[in-house]
Amino acid sequence: MTTTHATETSTPSSAEPTVPAEAAPAVVLNGVRKRYGDLPAVDGVSLTIRRGEFFGILGPNGAGKTTLIEIMEGLRQADAGTVHVLGMPPWPRNAALLPRLGLQTQKSAFFARLTAREHLATVAALYGLPATAADTALRTVGLTSQADQRVGDLSGGQRQRLAIAGALVHQPDLVFLDEPTAALDAQARRDLWQVLRDLKAQGRTIVYTTHHLDEAESLCDRVAIVVAGSVIALDTPHRLVGAAHAPTRVMVPVGQLSTERAQSLPGVVRVTVEGGSVVLETSTAGPTLAAVGDLVGLDEVQTRTATLEDVYLELTGSEPHS
Amino acid sequence: MSAFAALSAANYKASVRDKTTVFFTFAFPLLFLVVFGLIFQGQEVAGSGRGYIDYIAPGVLSWGVGNAALFGIAFTLMQWRNDDLLRLIRMTPTPLTTVLGARYTGALVIGLVQAVLFVGVALLPMFGLRLADSWPLALPVLLLGVTAFLSMGVVVGSRANTPEAVAAIANSIMVPMAFLSGSFLPIDLMPGWLQNLSRALPLRYMNDGISAALTGSGDLATIGLSSAALAGFTLVFGVLAVKTFRWSNNS
Numbered sequence: 001m002t003t004t005h006a007t008e009t010s011t012p013s014s015a016e017p018t019v020p021a022e023a024a025p026a027v028v029l030n031g032v033r034k035r036y037g038d039l040p041a042v043d044g045v046s047l048t049i050r051r052g053e054f055f056g057i058l059g060p061n062g063a064g065k066t067t068l069i070e071i072m073e074g075l076r077q078a079d080a081g082t083v084h085v086l087g088m089p090p091w092p093r094n095a096a097l098l099p100r101l102g103l104q105t106q107k108s109a110f111f112a113r114l115t116a117r118e119h120l121a122t123v124a125a126l127y128g129l130p131a132t133a134a135d136t137a138l139r140t141v142g143l144t145s146q147a148d149q150r151v152g153d154l155s156g157g158q159r160q161r162l163a164i165a166g167a168l169v170h171q172p173d174l175v176f177l178d179e180p181t182a183a184l185d186a187q188a189r190r191d192l193w194q195v196l197r198d199l200k201a202q203g204r205t206i207v208y209t210t211h212h213l214d215e216a217e218s219l220c221d222r223v224a225i226v227v228a229g230s231v232i233a234l235d236t237p238h239r240l241v242g243a244a245h246a247p248t249r250v251m252v253p254v255g256q257l258s259t260e261r262a263q264s265l266p267g268v269v270r271v272t273v274e275g276g277s278v279v280l281e282t283s284t285a286g287p288t289l290a291a292v293g294d295l296v297g298l299d300e301v302q303t304r305t306a307t308l309e310d311v312y313l314e315l316t317g318s319e320p321h322s
Numbered sequence: 323m324s325a326f327a328a329l330s331a332a333n334y335k336a337s338v339r340d341k342t343t344v345f346f347t348f349a350f351p352l353l354f355l356v357v358f359g360l361i362f363q364g365q366e367v368a369g370s371g372r373g374y375i376d377y378i379a380p381g382v383l384s385w386g387v388g389n390a391a392l393f394g395i396a397f398t399l400m401q402w403r404n405d406d407l408l409r410l411i412r413m414t415p416t417p418l419t420t421v422l423g424a425r426y427t428g429a430l431v432i433g434l435v436q437a438v439l440f441v442g443v444a445l446l447p448m449f450g451l452r453l454a455d456s457w458p459l460a461l462p463v464l465l466l467g468v469t470a471f472l473s474m475g476v477v478v479g480s481r482a483n484t485p486e487a488v489a490a491i492a493n494s495i496m497v498p499m500a501f502l503s504g505s506f507l508p509i510d511l512m513p514g515w516l517q518n519l520s521r522a523l524p525l526r527y528m529n530d531g532i533s534a535a536l537t538g539s540g541d542l543a544t545i546g547l548s549s550a551a552l553a554g555f556t557l558v559f560g561v562l563a564v565k566t567f568r569w570s571n572n573s
Binding site for chain 1: 324325327328329331332335336339340401404405406407409410411412413414415416569570
């Protein structure tokens, strides 16, 4: 038997943390509420984010995601409930906690007319760190060759990466990213994914919001889906998709299989013709595929399983981009 | 590098890299000084026995310094809040007082450089300003003037959410005040009721104090009263600044 503390202890049951700060989860929210006037922005949210976790917060615009993150960051005070970040309450402004948190806001916040390196050196100095921290952060996000460009001359993707570098310059344990890949092209988005994966590999906890569900599915250990200020689902993307029992789509080239024949195959719930394919929606992909294989062979057959986006749309009843 | 030094360096670089601001801070007031100085070259203000330049030099100096202090902090605060830079700063362990302190020090340095430039030009033989022995007393008035206009600028920058709003509010404060306080036209030429009205304006006291120190138009009591009045305005606008300050636009 060893007597060392487990790094992932169970969540504290009382309002005050009983575990040492180093062992505390990254974020513990308990019954958190926040309203603006008559409008509840966060309506009783309880969740625990573990150390080293890549945690996604998804939801339609206006669902309360940003407010929720701002409460975790200590930028807003919750009306009710308890908030602990790395074992400490983030509100009121907690100078002991701040150096361990990094945040990238939706707007790219840069000091005017400075170069990328000068901007980061200024941010580093605000944390009491030498200018060399700026070069490390630039390297982390792959902006070393843009170090001497003015912030105003950077491309959209480079600005996003610089904003993330600003969140990392002081090597925080917990990083908050609010829509870091918004308005990026596909290539810039994939480049940024690598940056984010590297951060997780370094053991940092990442809490982020996004409208890109493919991205959340690919990056996140767990996601919380927030609708109207409440968490309506919280699990790994894999289990969320599995639990939704969304149909698998089997696509057979038109002409190989009639819709009538398809309708009669095992497990098939619906048959449509889309884009040159007979599309079979099935709740039991195995038997259906076996039957299709027997009839026409599987060489030109494609399957598409449910994605997080399907689950999300089903749960929120809306388009992800509103 | 300390947070204070880094912020000062960032402020300095942002200022000198913005040619428009450099122009409006230094060349624009100088333009007024040169134009009015040449129009009224060698003339005396009727009934006062003092040259026009004795009015215009301290007047343009006070207005230019006050204008730069107010606009500078107002634009910066509005921009930092819009860009979420204030929130970034708030999430660092550096207190807001250090951030504002760096801006304050920067504004004092700008005011000092402006003063040296404007007085230096006014001393040229073609404009003919002559300094009184009391000229060093202009420094405390200058310092208090920058402080008062800076605190007004914090209020403007906290209320206004766009560059247009900052320019509109700041201009409608500074332009009428410049004329009413005698920055461009000798105050002694104005009707008595306007002279009395101007005593409600901070720029009037800055003009009086700087003028008394530089040209000997007033005595130590004038300088003392001006300094006290500017300190009073600082207190009032400082309280307002603390009350109106916002970290972000939606809070």
